[in-house]
Amino acid sequence: MSSTRPYDVEEQPWSTGLCVCFDDIKSCCLTCWCPCVTFGRISEIVDKGATSCVSNGAIFALIYYLNTWACLYSFSYRTRLRRELRLKQDPCHDCLVHCFCMRCALCQEYRELKNRGFNMEKGWEGNANKHREVAMAPKVEGDMKR
Template identity: 80%
Template structure:
């Protein structure tokens, strides 16, 4: 259903980035990714195809079944691998 909405918005307004950037924000928050180099909506506005490919590769590399869509993977419990916190300064 989301893909139909995206295509309709894209063909009617040529500005589907307003719809798709919300999923980038949701993905970034869920996986603990930085918002870099700029705002999610700007990334989708200026380079929509690149942003969608990047998100696809990120999900695929983390083991998500992208064919199931966002809702199909929502119930999976995923842990984000994080580096351990260092309490003291590292010394040589």
């Protein structure tokens, strides 16, 4: 007899392909010229605000411009994002995707978060506040009477 647990959900495909930049030229250009900004924004969302876009982006830039092995730092965020969102490891292992197609991988991760409703320019706090405002009860003015 097999038991199914709530966390045994089948992994889903990414909402966009790895090399699909035609749908979002703005983020693709950002990633092409400033991958540290794209990575910083992604990492802040994945870390749920525990780290800042600026600090993670600066670490990424430092590694990238000093020894070009930033993929070893950035792939771990792809893995965390993929596990959190229950996405398939596609087209190959996360480390290989980042080492050979880092900019495409960052663009895909950025698009995935945007497609799931995140405003990437606002960061974690801006998105969390948006969701809190929706869930809050309306303020009641004056006294309540029967």
